[in-house]
Amino acid sequence: MSESDKKIDIDYVAQLARLELSDNDKEKLSGQLNDILVYFEKLNSVDVDGIEPMAHAHKVDNVWREGDELGPVFPKEVLKAMAPESRDDQVVVPKVVE
């Protein structure tokens, strides 16, 4: 990768992450993250051809539950009480469909 490829496009990544950053945050983070990415280049020192990627510490295949019986569920009052705004047993959010 060339030097310019390594620069994080902070606006684009913040948008992907659905995370609003202040201009201050952006400036500070960009510098720090670029340093960290340079550090990550250590990984290029090792040959990984033919090595299997490891996603999990133990080889566990799909875990299935016995049957699909309904267990205890939280009363809707409990769940509604957590929501920042609710109405008629629904969580209220700004308009989604134009």
Added chain:
Amino acid sequence: MTDLFYSDISTLNKGLDSKSFSAVELMQSVIDRTDAVEAKINAFVDRDIEDALKQARASDERRARGENLGAFDGIPVGIKDILAVKDQSLRCASKVLEGYRSPYDATCITKLRNAGAVIWGRLNMDEFAMGSSTENSAYGVTANPWNLECIPGGSSGGSAAAVSAGEAIVSLGTDTGGSIRQPAALCGVVGMKPTYGLISRYGLVAFASSLDQVGPLSRSVKDSALLLEAITGHDPLDSTSLNQAKVDYSSALDATAKKKTLGVPKEFFQEGIDPEIKEAIEKAIDWYRSEGYAIEEISLPHSELCVPVYYIIATAEASSNLARFDGVRYSHRSKDAENILELFSKSRGEGFGEEVKRRIILGTYVLSSGYYDAYYLRAQKVRSLIRQDFEQAFTKVDAIITPTTPTPAFKRGEKSDDPLAMYLNDIYTISVNLAGLPALSLPVGMTQNNLPIGMQVIGKAFGEADILSIAHDFEINHGYKDMRPQI
């Protein structure tokens, strides 16, 4: 007699059984101690004193009826603010969860309640367990009981400081890259990260799911063994929980650990290690040798790649796990959002602290189109190599001895503006999480400035009994277990 709040579980059990004191008196002793030192330590983000005393009274009533539930009945256990405790606050030391109360108990909490334990307080941490100093908490920094100007380590800094300062008998922490062992080392207590899959994570707020584990912190190896026993067991509610036979870790401690072969990886004693730490660990290794343990130099050749592998995998997983804090069904909601996308991004921008934002951005970047292969996939492949290093080593040795940290506790603020320097503090602990192995840290010395030094003992998968007995052997032949900070 030792103060109740500084006693070990076996001593407390004897006292409770012989009615020398009640569970309420024990809890009150811990509450009073906490009141006395908390202004200096700030180990807790929340304490429900009434609830703790109510649990203690229930324990006393059980004992009076002859219904003692075992070693934990009436013992106050401090809980990191990342594990769900029913009807108590659960904030992960983050503003994004301000006001949130958990509607259910984590499985490890249920197990402790079934064992009669008093669930005590919400312990401070780095926000969402991201950090090595407990400075990334939205609710104030925690001080190291050995030097109030120093950090206690992190992310389970509150869990380690509370145990060290006598504000809990034992505590639960979580460890994704060293978050139990590193604060345990810096606060002079015992802390253990069990094998991945040994303890259910149902009710643990996820940070990096392929690495996170719950584990004990305590002032003695035996108390960690007891706490571990109390929380292990298969849980259908966590698909990564493995079905392992129950092990009586505390009884296995006295089984002679002699003649075990201990590996010493040469890569862990090279540049970057504080000379006092190096000396203390070498002295401990000499002690093991003199006691008849075989000592073998081994190599873990990919060790220096652990930090980059970890900070790619952990941030990638975190960026995905923390997507749930979107301000819709729970968590902080911005008042300035005009549409749904703004609701997500403003709520998250207002709610998360700096380190969490840094890691979400980094994790999103390494997973993004065009970079996935170069970073995430490559890191997963190197992770395989790191695991192979351990597999190779464990064909020759029973356990591996290393320092837990490269330096003793550092001053507050010293590394806050240099994330890379902070990340390098985890250099000796994170390979264990990447490989899914068990490891503990125990105090093995003090620096000239009176700061604790921790030694890490790494075991084979499900080798908890081995590393506990190796650590116990050292502990009972040295005096570090009974050292107390002057607060």
